[in-house]
Amino acid sequence: MADPPPDAAPRATKRATLQAVAVSVLGVLPAFLVGALAVQIRADLDVGLGLFGFAAATLFAVSGLCARPAGRLVQRLGSARGTALAACLAIASLTAVALAQSPVWLMLALAVGGLGNAVAQPSANLGISELVTERRLGLAFGMKQAAIPAATLLGGLAVPGIALVFGWRWAAVAGVALAVSILVWSLVGGRDARGHPPADRTPAGTDKGLPRGGLLVLTLGGFLGSSAATSTGVFLVDSAVAAGTSPAAAGLLFAACSVLGLVNRIGFGWLADRHPDRSRYLFIANLLASGAVGYALLATGRTVPFLIGSAMAYGLGWAWTGLFHFAVIRDNRAAAASVTGFVQTGLSLGAASGPLFFGVVAQTFSYTAAWSVAAALSLLAALTIRLARRMVRRSRGLPVAELHLRRHREGAHAQAPT
16 A cells, blocks of 8 residues: 655644544534523523523533443544534534424433534544644644633624524524534545554553543543533523623623633643643643632622633633543543543533533522532542542552652653653
């Protein structure tokens, strides 16, 4: 077989990363578009906060329950076919959202979106794992996980740009058009890259893997962190309006915070590549702890602290997921889709239960109480990630409190720290 052209690998790497971003956006777009349109949908369908939280949680609940079998399915199908399947499910979900006539209809539409997200995440991670080199893996996952704030950005812009002008249903129709375009792209230009893996990719036989106990605790930490963070994407607009902000301004705040979260996720991935001797799990734990401060500021309900808290919640407290996927998959590149299904169970179930519980607390007590609970969950997630790191290091015979500088000087740079 002839060797590919010299520039084929870079082109394939860029395509894999861009396609991963696109399919990840589609996976979560139904939930966050509905969250951004909360004010209009609640008024039109007569949905209370608790029921609305339950509806928004449906996508992530289905995604979490289906994550492991979907991961195994994508491992067999390949990333390109998985992307096409995820796009088809997103089209069906967004079409049903646009036609929703009741809360039950809305929940069924988001359940279909949950199936799409369960397929989208392992498809994206498998494509990245197959084609992106070790030196750019953190940046690639940062860009891929930037899909979530990108989805919230699209939702935020849809409020003043479409929903307040033409109605919220037309915003969902715009989402359908986006999903169709990505489906066409995946069918025309997408293909699996198993034949041309990157030259410096970690060979399958050298994957260090993770101890099952450590992986379970990491999944728990992802569950707790996602429970806190996802509520921001669903309830920030409605909470801002309750704090005295106009619906249009709240939508723009939502969009601005999404841009900040998008930039930070990419930037943190770039930093992880630049400093491979630093612990990614400690970085994740610190971001979660900073996010807890942001949620506490949101709980004040006052304008200036609310604005600062919004920036911290998005820019720090919800910017860790790219590093999370990077850290887990870096040691399991040969089975990227399968391990994604494992940890995605915790992330998706957290994303499901978080908004549900948040909506109940907000309706029963207040937004102040709900944001306070989110702060506690984020802090608990930070402690759980630190515990998981200790378990992983012990399983590898490494000192728990080892200094990274000493390891670097002793030539242990080849085994990336946890």
